[in-house]
Amino acid sequence: MILPPKNLSELLARAQQIAGLNLAQLAAQNEMKVPESLVRHKGWIGNLLELSLGASAGSKPEQDFPELGVELKTIPIDRFGKPLETTFVCVTPLVGITGLTWQQSNVRNKLSNVLWVPILAEKALAIGERVIGTPFLWHPSPNEEQQLQTDWEEIMEMIALGQVESVNAKTGQVIQLRPKGANSKALTDAIGQDGQPIKTLPRGFYLKINFTHQILKQQFGLA
DNA sequence: GATTGATCATGC
DNA sequence: GCATGATCAATC
Numbered sequence: 298m299i300l301p302p303k304n305l306s307e308l309l310a311r312a313q314q315i316a317g318l319n320l321a322q323l324a325a326q327n328e329m330k331v332p333e334s335l336v337r338h339k340g341w342i343g344n345l346l347e348l349s350l351g352a353s354a355g356s357k358p359e360q361d362f363p364e365l366g367v368e369l370k371t372i373p374i375d376r377f378g379k380p381l382e383t384t385f386v387c388v389t390p391l392v393g394i395t396g397l398t399w400q401q402s403n404v405r406n407k408l409s410n411v412l413w414v415p416i417l418a419e420k421a422l423a424i425g426e427r428v429i430g431t432p433f434l435w436h437p438s439p440n441e442e443q444q445l446q447t448d449w450e451e452i453m454e455m456i457a458l459g460q461v462e463s464v465n466a467k468t469g470q471v472i473q474l475r476p477k478g479a480n481s482k483a484l485t486d487a488i489g490q491d492g493q494p495i496k497t498l499p500r501g502f503y504l505k506i507n508f509t510h511q512i513l514k515q516q517f518g519l520a
Numbered sequence: 521g522a523t524t525g526a527t528c529a530t531g532c
Numbered sequence: 533g534c535a536t537g538a539t540c541a542a543t544c
Contacts, residue, residue: 339528340537347537356531356536373539383523385538466524473524478533480527485533498525499534506522527540532533 299351305365305434311350312412312432320416321425323349331425342427343371346414360407367410367434373418374430378513381418384504388477391487391500394457399446402453404472404502408445411435415513433516441471444508448472452502459488461497471508477501 302308315323320342324331327348332338347354352361352369361369373381387403399405415430422428437445448469455464466473478485478499489495 335528335539337528339539340530342539343537344530354536356534358535361536371538382539388535476525476527477535478527479529481525483533521544523542523544525540525542528538530536532535 299348301351301353301362302365305367308350308362308365308367308412309432309434312414315349316429316431318429319425320345320427320429323429324425333424335424341424342373342416342418343369346371346429350412358403360410362412365410367412368407369412369414371414371416372509372513374415374513375419376417378415378510378517380506380509380513383473383475383506384509385477386472386502386504389452389456389474389500389502391456391461391485391497392494394453397453399449402449404445404449405442408437413512413516431517435512435516441508441512444471449502457488459490459492461487461500464500469505471505473503473505474500475503 302311321331323345327345329345332341335341347361347369350369360367370384372384375381387407412432412434414432417428417430448471452464452469452474464474466475468474476498483499484496485499487495487497
């Protein structure tokens with residue numbers, strides 16, 4: 298069991314120490330087995346990094362390093378540093394959102410400080426052969442935060458107005474709303490067109506690839 | 521090839 | 533069902 302890092306520099310030092318290792322090596326350090334496929338282990342890489350860096354495990358609705366105010370996110374990239382997938386942020390509240398502001402939102406809280414850990418994860422690479430990239434701490438620039446806020450406000454307003462079913466992955470420039478549930482049969486409460494309670498798919502906020510790609514290019518000087 | 525909607529594991 | 537961790541895979 299790895300203890301939580303005491304401060305930010307300790308966290309960054311740990312992250313930098315595992316950069317360059319492949320997942321088989323990191324798994325071995327933690328006495329874990331590498332799955333042959335991620336089909337039934339979609340969160341495995343994220344969990345492996347949490348263990349390795351001393352994040353408080355579990356399903357608590359808070360940041361990975363609460364005392365440091367830092368969220369850990371792994372992001373699969375190709376050899377050119379382009380993200381291969383969108384990045385899940387958090388589940389979306391669909392009821393009781395009257396008066397909820399961007400400042401109070403879980404999206405803003407989660408993204409205020411993120412330790413990004415790129416993983417070279419091209420499909421042709423076996424899971425164990427995928428390589429941990431250079432980790433870095435990110436805080437949204439004023440411009441980035443404005444983009445996030447604009448999309449968040451647009452999406453949340455539609456939800457508040459009972460138009461959750463009209464929001465799809467195309468809504469928003471940098472954030473998108475997509476299903477986030479066990480399957481298409483999982484349902485939760487939401488607001489209908491006439492303000493009545495309805496059942497709909499649970500949704501989550503995701504960062505689009507273009508947005509995370511910009512973050513990576515800026516960090517690695519490839520912009 | 522990129523994108524959107526669907527899905528998998530786990531611990532309450 | 534919700535919240536954690538995301539990626540899969542059918543479709544565009």
